[in-house]
Amino acid sequence: MKQGIDQAYVTAFLEQLLQIPSPSGYCHEIMQVIEREAKKLGLGMSYMNKGGGLITVPGANPNRVTGLSAHVDTLGAMVRSIKQSGMLRLTAVGGYMMNSIENEYCKVHTRDGHVYEGTILTTKPSVHVYPEARELKRDELAMEVRLDEVVRSADDVAKLGIGVGDFISFDPRVQVMGNGFIKSRHLDDKAGVAAIFGLLELLARTATQPANTLMVLISTYEEVGHGAAYLPPQIDELLAVDMGAMGDDLTCTEHDVSICAKDSSGPYDFHMTSKLIELAKREGLKYAVDIYPQYGSDASAALRGGSDIRAALIGPGVHASHGMERTHIEAIVGTAALLAAYVQEPAQTINPSL
Structure with a gap:
């Protein structure tokens, strides 16, 4: 068969x-x-x-x-809260290691049907600025979403229609290879x-x-x-x-x-x-x-x-x-x-x- x-x-x-x-x-x-x-x-x-x-x-x-x-x-995430900086705090949907989504592109899906692009980062994302960046424990508290929108405050985020409980999906990065391998989230x-x-x-x-x-x-x-x-x-x-x-x-x-x-x-x-x-x-x-x-x-x-x-x-x-x-x-x-x-x-x- x-x-x-x-x-x-x-x-x-x-x-x-x-x-x-x-x-x-x-x-x-x-x-x-x-x-x-x-x-x-x-x-x-x-x-x-x-x-x-x-x-x-x-x-x-x-x-x-x-x-x-x-x-x-x-697997995915939801918006847990909106920070005063305009960053989004997330909560995991499903069981995965937080380091597995670090630096991943993502999408935020609002309740009214809008979709916004972003990136999942740690709260200390640059080794040029934060000496503890490498040793920082990767957990929910240390992760946030940087939106690809001009947002400098929680009010700016709210004006986009983004709220607590909105879903976050990860870029699957699909590749179907000629030798039969398929790699993707x-x-x-x-x-x-x-x-x-x-x-x-x-x-x-x-x-x-x-x-x-x-x-x-x-x-x-x-x-x-x-x-x-x-x-x-x-x-x-x-x-x-x-x-x-x-x-x-x-x-x-x-x-x-x-x-x-x-x-x-x-x-x-x-x-x-x-x-x-x-x-x-x-x-x-x-x-x-x-x-x-x-x-x-x-x-x-x-x-x-x-x-x-x-x-x-x-x-x-x-x-x-x-x-x-x-x-x-x-x-x-x-x-x-x-x-x-x-x-x-x-x-x-x-x-x-x-």
């Missing part, structure tokens, strides 16, 4: 998604793009109250529903969304019906921990698609499909995970099985939210997660291919006594 995934389609759609600002809680624009893309594939999308989307693909067995999830929300988890749409495009193009009905959840609050905390009750199992981490004693690379056996929410379903490993071998995919103790997913949120489901987690390997990330198109296409193999498998009969 790997050969059936349209790599050019996946790459182009991923690049489009990466360019759209979508920090957690500010995903209305990108969800409209998701909805339009689903319609191009002949699929409708309904909205959940939190702003996430549900796309349903009828299966040969309508009595069994397999959920797939990925999230379009990303927010591959977590827009690469996973692109992989799911690679599957949906394949099903539409080949008029293939999945074995079970598919319900695809595109969530908008994963980075703050509750993306899929609620699942439609008809979902029997959830396969979350999110980035695979790299480093330390992990074996995943940027070319691999990550199969996560356990994360901060505990072990994933034995039978689902075993089937995914079996299918990755059968399809000849590059894959790695790893443990992510500092990691949570939409599946984690669903389980903690009380959903009576089986759950598993896969995704493309991503280097430097929550920083300047990089992956390879091979890992994204491989993830889509593993999804294609999985959704064509009939429902497993599980013996709870095993």
Whole structure:
């Protein structure tokens, strides 16, 4: 099935998604793009109250529903306060190191629809002026946004319509390279969304019906921990698609499909995970099985939210997660291919006594 995934389609759609600002809680624009893309594939999308989307693909067995999830929300920030100097103090949206956004270009999105450019700096941004600039601890208190507007006071900022609680998005700095590497902020988890749409495009193009009905959840609050905390009750199992981490004693690379056996929410379903490993071998995919103790997913949120489901987690390997990330198109296409193999498998009969 790997050969059936349209790599050019996946790459182009991923690049489009990466360019759209979508920090957690500010995903209305990108969800409209998701909805339009689903319609191009002949699929409708309904909205959940939190702003996430549900796309349903009828299966040969309508009595069994397999959920797939990925999230379009990303790391970002909000305006915490406006300083008398005209600088903006920020508060983080999602978990990242403050030094990872130092000197990054950003955008401030106001409640009335205006967008202003700026740069994230420390409060002591010049070694020519501040002898402690190098040793300054990078935390929220030490970071601020310099607006690319003539502002010399808090009143000047207020006149622009910028206020406390406005969203701040980071310049993704997208680069799609000729050798297959893709480097950008927010591959977590827009690469996973692109992989799911690679599957949906394949099903539409080949008029293939999945074995079970598919319900695809595109969530908008994963980075703050509750993306899929609620699942439609008809979902029997959830396969979350999110980035695979790299480093330390992990074996995943940027070319691999990550199969996560356990994360901060505990072990994933034995039978689902075993089937995914079996299918990755059968399809000849590059894959790695790893443990992510500092990691949570939409599946984690669903389980903690009380959903009576089986759950598993896969995704493309991503280097430097929550920083300047990089992956390879091979890992994204491989993830889509593993999804294609999985959704064509009939429902497993599980013996709870095993």
